[in-house]
Amino acid sequence: MSDLLRIAIVGYGEIACRQHVPAIAKTSGVALVAVADPVKTPPGLPHFRDLQELLRDGPEIDAVALCTPPQMRHAQAAAALASGKHVLLEKPPGTTLSELTPLITAAQEAGRTLFAAWHSGYAAAVGPARQLLAGRTINKVTIIWKEDVRVWHPGQAWIFEAGGFGVFDPGINALSILTEILPRAVFVRSAALDFPSNREAPIAAEIELSDAGGLPIHAEFDFRQTGSPSWDILCETDAGPVTLSKGGRQLRDGGRLVVDAPDEEYPALYRRFVALTSEGKSDVDLAPLRLVADSFMLGRRRLVEAFED
CATH class of the missing domain: 3.30.360.10 (Dihydrodipicolinate Reductase; domain 2)
Structure with a gap:
């Protein structure tokens, strides 16, 4: 893998546009190289209809940030991990607690990072x-x-x-x-x-x-x-x-x-994600989801x- 963490955003909705894109731009060691979304086409970046098309036809990437609705994230995270990619999960990380356990295991077995991005904690x-x-x-x-x-x-x-x-x-x-x-x-x-x-x-x-x-x-x-x-x-x-x-x-x-202080949660999240991928570690805190x-x-x-x- 490159020393630069090449990341693709999957799901180019409001949270991706307003928070993830500028946060990535502010974070050293990471670059946004592609977007997958069935509708929105961001200017200046390779665009794909979905994650499957991105993984099949897209540029070389090291990680994906899943900004899709939570109902979709388990299947997407599983596919990305199976393809050797690190995964950042927007909050909430999934719709159930049980679906996250096999993802944690898959990340560990693949030697990849799985990161539940509880942005407010940052x-x-x-x-x-x-x-x-x-x-x-x-x-x-x-x-x-x-x-x-x-x-x-x-x-x-x-x-x-x-x-x-x-x-x-x-x-x-x-x-x-x-x-x-x-x-x-x-x-x-x-x-x-x-x-x-x-x-x-x-x-x-x-x-x-x-x-x-x-x-x-x-x-x-x-x-x-x-x-x-x-x-x-x-x-x-x-x-x-x-x-x-x-x-x-x-x-x-x-x-x-x-x-x-100003809103700097997402740059802090991406600094954490870059550090985790460089260390080969995951961070999936389930406590907030358990309370829900x-x-x-x-x-x-x-x-x-x-x-x-």
Whole structure:
């Protein structure tokens, strides 16, 4: 393989255009050399209708970034690994926990990297928040993660289909931060999921979680928010409140602003991916996905009014 990690993006939707392409351009040691998408044709790059055509007829590549809806990713990741490619999985990494186990095994057997890209865990304030909380007693955690689906996922019907996660598509970002900043593993105690009468995935959710020490954690996810999004995690501690805002980019310790950084999550993701491929390692953290799966298993289903995009 070349010293330069040659990567192709599969699925050229909004997240690929807005985040992956500029992040790759900012990251040394990696270059975008092709795109596979059934509809969009980016200028200046070789374009293929799907992954199979890319692997058969495309330029030499070392890795793929799978930015397709999660319902498609298992088959695509398996095909890419079988072809000797490293694989970056956009979040969520798949629709089920069980489908990821054989992918982890396949990557190990092929000597290739499989990377579950929990981008919110790489937000600038997450690491400092983890360090700050490590020296304190946490008494309560409240997560408010709400946004307007029409603004952030316009026309993306797959998100409300079975396996599309619904409001857990953004909500899992909060859970990926939660599992990073808390010192102990957490689990779901109960959940209530609001399903529009014409959809197969929830538009809102309320979840109660805890850790082995009984820490109360309350989470509210909602796709029906209008105006500015709310991407906040409040930790009440023995030394006062610690608040993560802006999806993990801003940190306050009481009234003191500790971190207020721009959005640089995806460049950090790609630096991590390049390092993993050079070291021959994988990184597939399943903790956030387990919490979503448990929410569906324990969740009380509530029917709400039909949703039309």
